[in-house]
Structures are given as C-alpha cells and as structure tokens.
Amino acid sequence: MRALVAAAAVCVALVLQVTFFPHLAWDGIVPNVCLLVVVGAALTRGPEFAAVLGFVAGLTLDLAPPADHVAGRWALALVVVGYVAGRVRRDSQPGAGTVLATVAASSFIGTSVFALSGLVLREPAIGFGELLEVVLLGVVWDVLLTPLVLPPVMAMFRRLEPDRSLA
Numbered sequence: 001m002r003a004l005v006a007a008a009a010v011c012v013a014l015v016l017q018v019t020f021f022p023h024l025a026w027d028g029i030v031p032n033v034c035l036l037v038v039v040g041a042a043l044t045r046g047p048e049f050a051a052v053l054g055f056v057a058g059l060t061l062d063l064a065p066p067a068d069h070v071a072g073r074w075a076l077a078l079v080v081v082g083y084v085a086g087r088v089r090r091d092s093q094p095g096a097g098t099v100l101a102t103v104a105a106s107s108f109i110g111t112s113v114f115a116l117s118g119l120v121l122r123e124p125a126i127g128f129g130e131l132l133e134v135v136l137l138g139v140v141w142d143v144l145l146t147p148l149v150l151p152p153v154m155a156m157f158r159r160l161e162p163d164r165s166l167a
Helices: 002-024 033-045 047-063 073-086 096-120 128-160
Strands: none
Touching: 002 033, 002 047, 002 128, 033 047, 033 073, 033 096, 033 128, 047 073, 073 096, 096 128
C-alpha cells in the first residue's frame, strides 16, 4: 500500500510539474514538485525509502515529455537528494525552519547534480553563469512552493507509517 501511494504521489507531482507549472515558469524554470515529494518522504520515512522513491521519481521525470536530456540525470540527482534529506530525519517531527532549510539544501544539491551531470555528459552547452542562475531560481521556486506541498505530503507519509511507539 505504501509503495502504491508513494507512486501515486510521484505521478501527481510529475503531472503538475510538466503540465501546470510550465505556464508559470520564471525565466523558463519551474519548481521541482517531484523533488518536494522526495524530501517529504525523506523527512518522514528516512533515507532508504526516500532514496528509492527518489530513483523512481527521477526516472519518471527523465522519461516524461518534454525531456531533452540523457535519461538518468534526474534519477541520480533525486537519489542523492532522498538520501541526504533523509539523514536530517530524527525520531521527532522536524520544525518549519528545519523543513525549509532541508528543502533549500536539497533543491540546491539536486539541481546542481543534474546541471553538473549535464556538463560532464556534454549536454547542450551553457555557461557556468547560466547554470548558477538555473540552480538559484530552482531553489527559490522550491522554497516558495514548500508550504503548499510538503505539509500534505508529509502527513500522507506519516499516515502510511504510524508511530510504532504508540502500539
């Protein structure tokens, strides 16, 4: 059941990311809703679950139209994000400041891994300044969207895995 709900969350995030948010793009940059779902999973379920979900979310993002890059770049980036964000998780619920800082750091790491892998693979040539602008706009978008996306995502993942200390 958990895997099915997590896959559904990734599908909804992907559809929003590739259909709705391109209409609100800021200099061609859209928020990474799939990344936010992975961070929400990481903060509630831990690094192992989030890394696997990050791979699935990244691969679907890599294969979804209008993908114009080598498949696997987002999968790599979101695996790293899932693991790193999951390391923030403690036994208690993270506060709002921790969540925002984790999203900002995760967005920076994920977008940087994606952009740097493009440089290594010699994807369409863009300058370092343009890469920095893309990374920073991505972070701003993701942080702005955090209050709308993360609370329901984290609540959903908490419902799937209730606190075992109460049992």
